[in-house]
Amino acid sequence: MIKGKDGSNIPKVVIERLPRYYRYFDRLDGEMEKISSKKLGELMDTSASQVRLDLSYFGDFGQQGYGYNIKKLKRELANILDIETKKNVIIIGAGNIGRALTRFNALKEAGFNLTALFDVKPILIGERLNNVLIRHIDELSSYLESHDISIAVLAVPKAVANKVVKTLIEHGIKGILNFSRTDLDVPKGFPIENIHIMDKILALSFIIRANK
């Protein structure tokens, strides 16, 4: 577990909300100077007390009767999220999702430096996408040994996902962003975030039908 400022464990849901707070302070910066937890809660469709509790894990940011200074909070959260430091990222799978992410400028803006793509299809190997070379998956181990890679984005078919994950973990990858349609077998506590697009659209569809 990750400890907050006061030594208590930060729940994972709170960590997952942190970038959202950053997005809001980024959006509000320039529009206004300060914001109350009540107003921010309304904007974010949550409560004032939730806002105060969430942010309190990371520092003493608010001032009673004043609220949060937007420029300061934006800077503090950028700092906490380490946006200034370049982090090397690779993408496994140069299919549609892999290609979409390669052209995703937001990655660079948030400090992520995409250094390589990997695939198995001979026709793709050696191609450059947005100036990033597509390498053969057989090179993955040696590539990881000789480069300092922080995060692997997994965008491969589910049938091969766990085989790739094994290689990634054996060669020291620090975290995985998983787009493959399966839950991955990783050691307990290993940093992983799943983006299951089909789960989201199926849940949405269920909610629509139940609302009728």
Add this chain to the structure above:
Amino acid sequence: MIKGKDGSNIPKVVIERLPRYYRYFDRLDGEMEKISSKKLGELMDTSASQVRLDLSYFGDFGQQGYGYNIKKLKRELANILDIETKKNVIIIGAGNIGRALTRFNALKEAGFNLTALFDVKPILIGERLNNVLIRHIDELSSYLESHDISIAVLAVPKAVANKVVKTLIEHGIKGILNFSRTDLDVPKGFPIENIHIMDKILALSFIIRANK
């Protein structure tokens, strides 16, 4: 709020886990006949009681001492998630994400029928992607009036996202899957699921650094 079998409200987090249960029963089907809540909990990295509680919202599926019949549960969940019924979907934004989703076969497998893409770029209009026509965004209102569309996938830049959402809601869209990098202004309780890729990778990066 959506009511469960026993009349109690189903928490949104439980609804969002439902497709994950379906994925597991789909994966286990053919491998084994039945599974206990304990074993399923271990597989899914959760507890037996969480499994029992989650599934109990949707019906009396398990049998004490026997567990869950996998084929039956897969069928029941497919039914609950309404996978057999075709639901019409449109995608707004024929950029990288929009294009990736157009070629995403899983959509069709889960009963979603992609009927149109919309964009503003003149060069894209009239093009067919995976046999789906790209139309001009100006046609969106009339298209929604004359077709029965359930879900819109929003994959447009954040600066225009809420303008598009206004049109979608005014013309009766039932739910939105949001890939744009902003939280949308929708009426309270309106069915929406957000896929914020940058939030996920920033949270992952935070966890990696905190683990050091």
